[in-house]
Amino acid sequence: MKLLEVENVTQEYEGTRIIEGVSFSVEKGETVCLIGTSGVGKTTLFQILSGLNVPVEGRVLLNGENVVGATGKVSYMLQKDMLLPFKTIEDNVSLPYRIKGMPRKSAREKVSPYFGQFGIEGTQKKYPGQLSGGMRQRAAFMRTYFFGHELMLLDEPFSALDEITKQEMYAWYVKISKELSLTTLFISHSLEEALTLSDRILVMGGKPGVIKEEIVVERGSEEDFTTTQRFTEYKKRLKSLLLQ
Amino acid sequence: MKKRSLNIIYKIVVPAAFIGCFFLIWEIVCLSGKVPAVILPTPKQTFEAFFSRSDQIMKHTGITLAEAFGGLAGGIATGFVLALLMDAFKLCRHGFKPLLVITQTIPTIVIAPLIVLWLGYDIAPKILLVALTTFFPIAIGLSDGYAQTDPDMIDLMRSMGANRLKIFWFVKLPNALPNFFSAMKISTTYAIVGAVISEWVGALGGLGYYILRMQNMYAYDVMFATIFWIILLSLLLLLVLETVKICVIRWNKQEKL
Numbered sequence: 001m002k003l004l005e006v007e008n009v010t011q012e013y014e015g016t017r018i019i020e021g022v023s024f025s026v027e028k029g030e031t032v033c034l035i036g037t038s039g040v041g042k043t044t045l046f047q048i049l050s051g052l053n054v055p056v057e058g059r060v061l062l063n064g065e066n067v068v069g070a071t072g073k074v075s076y077m078l079q080k081d082m083l084l085p086f087k088t089i090e091d092n093v094s095l096p097y098r099i100k101g102m103p104r105k106s107a108r109e110k111v112s113p114y115f116g117q118f119g120i121e122g123t124q125k126k127y128p129g130q131l132s133g134g135m136r137q138r139a140a141f142m143r144t145y146f147f148g149h150e151l152m153l154l155d156e157p158f159s160a161l162d163e164i165t166k167q168e169m170y171a172w173y174v175k176i177s178k179e180l181s182l183t184t185l186f187i188s189h190s191l192e193e194a195l196t197l198s199d200r201i202l203v204m205g206g207k208p209g210v211i212k213e214e215i216v217v218e219r220g221s222e223e224d225f226t227t228t229q230r231f232t233e234y235k236k237r238l239k240s241l242l243l244q
Numbered sequence: 245m246k247k248r249s250l251n252i253i254y255k256i257v258v259p260a261a262f263i264g265c266f267f268l269i270w271e272i273v274c275l276s277g278k279v280p281a282v283i284l285p286t287p288k289q290t291f292e293a294f295f296s297r298s299d300q301i302m303k304h305t306g307i308t309l310a311e312a313f314g315g316l317a318g319g320i321a322t323g324f325v326l327a328l329l330m331d332a333f334k335l336c337r338h339g340f341k342p343l344l345v346i347t348q349t350i351p352t353i354v355i356a357p358l359i360v361l362w363l364g365y366d367i368a369p370k371i372l373l374v375a376l377t378t379f380f381p382i383a384i385g386l387s388d389g390y391a392q393t394d395p396d397m398i399d400l401m402r403s404m405g406a407n408r409l410k411i412f413w414f415v416k417l418p419n420a421l422p423n424f425f426s427a428m429k430i431s432t433t434y435a436i437v438g439a440v441i442s443e444w445v446g447a448l449g450g451l452g453y454y455i456l457r458m459q460n461m462y463a464y465d466v467m468f469a470t471i472f473w474i475i476l477l478s479l480l481l482l483l484v485l486e487t488v489k490i491c492v493i494r495w496n497k498q499e500k501l
Contacts, residue, residue, distance in 0.1 A: 050403040072405020082400045086418040086495045095414065099406045127495040147404060 003028045003183050004049070004151055009058030010208075011044055017208035018044050022058070024202055024211055026151065031177060031184045033194040036204030037242060042187045043079070045209075046153050049185070050076040062151065075147035077154045081140035083128035089139050090115075090124040096146045111146060117179070118142040119172060134165040138172075145180065154186035158193060170196050191238050195231060203241045213241055285465035294469035300454065301473055307450040309477075311367055311439040315374020319431055322375060323382025330383070331390040331416070332408070340383075348380050352441050360446040370442040370450075377438040378431035385427025389420025425489040432485055436478050 004026040011018045019041035026032050034042050047053035049060055051071035060068050067073045083092045091098075094107035102110070115121045120131075120138050128136055137158065144152055157173075158166050174197065177184065188194045194201050201215040217234065219225045267287045273279060274286040285293070294301065326344070329336040356373055363369035393416050401411045443452025451470055458467040 047399075052399055052402055071402050074403070076400070076403040078396050078400055080396060082394075082397055084397070084415065084418070086421070086493070096404055098414065099401070099404050099410055129495060 001028050002026070003030075003063060004185070005059075005061040005064075006045075006049070007059045007061065009045070009048060009055045009060065011041070011048060011053065011055045013044075020208040020210055022204075022209070022211055024214065026183060026185055028150070028183050029181055030200065031182070031186070031198045033198035033201045034185060034187045034204060035189070035191070035194050035201055035238065035242070036209065038189075040204045040206070041209035042204055043155055045204075046076070046155055046187065049151075049153055050074055073149060074151045074153055075144045075149045077140055077144040077152070077157060079155045079159065081128070081136045081160070083136055083140055083143075085128050087127075088124065089120065089126050089128065089131070092128065093139060093143045093146060095143060096148065111142070114142060114145075117176065118145075132165075133161050134169060137161060137169065141173075145182075150183055152182055152184045152186075154184060156187050156189065159189065166193070173197060191235050192226065194238070195234050196226060201238065203238065205242065205244060212244070282462065283464060285468055289465045290468045290472065293463075293465035294473065297466050297469065301451070301470055304449055304451045304454040304470075305473070305477065308436070308439045308443070308452065311370035311442065311450065312374055312435040314367065314371040315438060316378050316431060316435040318371060318375030319378030319435070320382055320428075322379040323386060323427070323431075326379070326383040327386035327390065327420075328412075330387045331412075337387075344380055344383060347376065352377055352438060353445075356442050356445040359442075365446050365448060370439055370447070373442040374435050374438040377434045381427040381430040381434070382424070385423040386420050389423035390416045392423075393419045421493055425485065425493070428485055429482060432481050433478050436474060436481070440474060 002025045006022055006024050009022045010020050022041075022045060024032075034045070036042055044053060048055050048068075051067060051069055051073060054069045058068075059066050062073055083089070084095070087095070090108050090111060091104070094102075094104075094111045097107035097110055098104065112124070115124060118138050118141065120135055120142065123131060123135060123139065128139070131139065137160070141154075141157065144154070158169050161169060170193065176182075177197075186197070188197075195217060198217055201217060202211050203213045203215065204210065205212045215234065215237065218230070220228065220230065222228050225231055270284075271287050274281065274284055281289075326336075326340060330340055331337070352373065355376070356369075359369040359373050363372065390412075397415050397419075398411055401415055406414065439450065440452035440455070443450040444456055447453040451474055455467050455470050458464070458470065
């Protein structure tokens with residue numbers, strides 16, 4: 001069942017066309033990656049999907065409802081973790097509830113049981129400045145989850161992390177995504193990240209940016225997909241598409 | 245040497261030594277007889293004068309502090325409202341800024357007699373004058389603090405469905421707190437100085453009034469003692485403010501895990 005349908009979305013900035021005629025859809029429970037070179041319009045597309053930016057043409061349907069220009073309909077995690085430095089982690093994570101008007105105590109109680117599941121147990125009273133990059137990212141992800149919307153938009157969620165932490169986060173993300181039945185559309189610059197985490201990959205390219213190709217990732221039954229021949233072939237294919 | 249010991253040396257020992265040197269030079273100048281004792285009392289005479297007139301000084305301190313705090317409260321409220329308007333409305337931002345700067349180019353000593361003329365000799369003109377001198381740093385500090393908020397942070401809040409009021413409350417206001425406290429340091433010292441100056445042009449009490457009275461009586465030792473008391477009072481208020489700041493802005497004090 002389709003959760004998100006993007007129909008012929010076009011956007012311009014100061015007379016220059018950024019993206020043109022972008023169309024795709026995301027099924028419920030799917031993890032889809034949007035990959036493309038810098039400046040191709042991925043973040044612009046995310047801003048349109050989150051309602052922060054209104055396209056010059058096209059529609060964005062969420063469960064069949066046109067949500068163009070409407071904020072507060074999807075859970076959006078920006079490129080940086082964007083944790084508020086002046087709030088403790090529990091207050092950062094419970095921010096979506098506070099914005100909905102819930103008192104601080106109740107909002108804290110709502111998020112409290114999830115700290116263990118998100119791997120940041122014991123950080124409730126800490127400030128973001130006291131946490132490592134990986135933990136901050138988990139906290140930001142946890143906050144995004146509590147927006148409570150069916151669709152999660154993650155803009156390069158792991159780009160700021162070192163290689164070891166990234167690998168750790170991939171495994172953690174796959175696990176939590178299954179546990180919570182998340183529907184996610186994420187942006188990435190990493191071929192490995194795209195192939196490890198997603199069910200489908202949308203390759204963006206050109207000027208103005210368009211969806212050049214859609215690749216369905218079939219992982220098979222091997223324990224470690226990244227060591228398979230298929231993985232290497234997917235990687236080659238993606239690389240050649242991005243270099244075109 | 246450990247970093248902490250060095251910190252103590254630079255923050256406490258060095259300033260104390262310099263202040264000590266200042267008093268020593270002052271004492272030596274007085275004892276040399278080059279300056280008549282009636283014009284420049286020694287530090288010892290100044291301290292003695294303070295303790296002998298402490299009841300009078302304290303009585304006038306109460307009056308000055310009431311004027312300073314009353315005016316500062318008015319200044320904070322005015323500065324807060326102006327900064328809020330400048331943040332919320334582009335028209336106010338461009339309209340108010342030049343007016344605010346103009347208000348600060350008028351010397352306090354020039355405007356004070358006019359305010360006394362309009363409002364009389366009681367506490368009201370003093371409070372108004374202090375408010376006029378203290379609102380500017382608050383308005384500019386807060387306004388800059390709001391403007392410095394990361395636009396991505398605002399986008400994130402908008403994507404959560406937050407309205408302007410909630411963005412202000414959850415992001416902009418806490419983000420502007422460090423600026424607010426910096427502005428408060430300036431405004432607090434202005435408040436004491438403003439109150440003293442306002443008493444010079446027409447008052448029946450207060451430290452400014454007391455200094456003038458002592459000057460007319462050639463009691464320079466008491467005058468000096470009162471001036472030092474004003475300095476000490478300003479420093480004490482700054483210390484209180486710094487303590488409040490540390491308690492409020494806790495996130496800067498935390499160490500990384």
